Amino acid sequence: MVELKDVTIDGSARQLSLMAWEGKLTCLTGGTTWQRRQLLLAILGFVPVASGFISIDGEPLNNHTFSEFRLMTAYVPDQLADVGQINVYRAPTVQQVFALNKNRANPISNGILAEEIKRTGTSGRKAELLAVGRLLERPVLLVDNPSVSSANYLKDIARTGRVVIVTSDEEAFLKASDTTADIE
Numbered sequence: 001m002v003e004l005k006d007v008t009i010d011g012s013a014r015q016l017s018l019m020a021w022e023g024k025l026t027c028l029t030g031g032t033t034w035q036r037r038q039l040l041l042a043i044l045g046f047v048p049v050a051s052g053f054i055s056i057d058g059e060p061l062n063n064h065t066f067s068e069f070r071l072m073t074a075y076v077p078d079q080l081a082d083v084g085q086i087n088v089y090r091a092p093t094v095q096q097v098f099a100l101n102k103n104r105a106n107p108i109s110n111g112i113l114a115e116e117i118k119r120t121g122t123s124g125r126k127a128e129l130l131a132v133g134r135l136l137e138r139p140v141l142l143v144d145n146p147s148v149s150s151a152n153y154l155k156d157i158a159r160t161g162r163v164v165i166v167t168s169d170e171e172a173f174l175k176a177s178d179t180t181a182d183i184e
Contacts, residue, residue, distance in 0.1 A: 002043065002140060002163050004181075006052035009035075009042050015052060018181040020165050022139070025158040027177035028167045030184035033145060036167035037078065039183065040142050043165070044070055056140075069140075074133040078145040080125060122147035130154075139163060151176040 002020040012035050020026035028036050041047040043054055045066025053060045056069055116131035126147050133141050134157055141157060143166040151172045158164040158178070166173060174180055 001057055002165065003055045003058075004039075004043070004052065005055070007039075007042065007054060008050045008052060009038050009047055010050060012038070012183060014183060016181060016183055017052075018179065020163050020179065022161050022163055023158055024164070024178035025155045025176060026163070026165045026179045026181070027173045028165065028181055028183060029169050029174060030182035033078075033167070035183055037144050040075070040144055040165070040167060043142060044073065044075060072138055073140040073142060074136040074138040076129045076133040076141070076143040076146070080129070119153060121149040121151075121153045126150070141165070143167070146173075148172045 001022065004016055004018050006015045006017055008015050012031065016039065018026065018028075028039055030036075038047050042049050045061065045063070055061060056072070059065070061069055113128075113131055113135065116135055117127045120127040120130045120134075122130065127150075130143070130146065130150055130153065133143065139161075140163045141154075143154060143164070145168060146154060146166055148168075148170045151170075154164055154166060155176050166177075168174075
């Protein structure tokens with residue numbers, strides 16, 4: 001379970017509390033796309049929490065435990081970073097995800113990846129990123145602004161016992177989600 005308790009981040013005046021459970025699809029909605037993305041990055045420890053706390057299975061996350069939590073998490077960004085783009089946080093490329101030591105132990109063949117891409121219900125880079133996120137088989141999956149056509153795919157992933165948190169204002173995700181949290 002991932003819990004946010006009275007969490008605020010810079011750029012948001014409202015405190016957010018939510019519990020995202022294993023086997024459930026949770027949707028962060030409302031606010032701006034940027035605010036929702038910042039919350040996902042705060043869960044990963046890349047954006048500081050102004051107040052409140054974030055915990056996993058009841059254990060509060062801090063500067064020392066975020067790195068351990070990241071090993072349990074697959075993050076699917078809205079888009080890949082362009083070469084040469086400079087940001088505070090740079091979204092990983094697919095090659096960088098596979099290059100991580102933790103991921104080398106479970107190599108994903110091109111055939112398996114191609115089959116998983118078909119299952120996502122979407123196409124292009126978003127399909128590739130979703131497929132990689134699923135195939136990493138981490139207990140927590142964070143998805144920033146997924147394609148509407150992947151709502152059932154993500155709900156199915158949650159049903160396998162994973163914590164799945166998405167950011168979206170799309171009606172399809174609001175209906176498919178077991179839990180929604182409005183950040184406005």
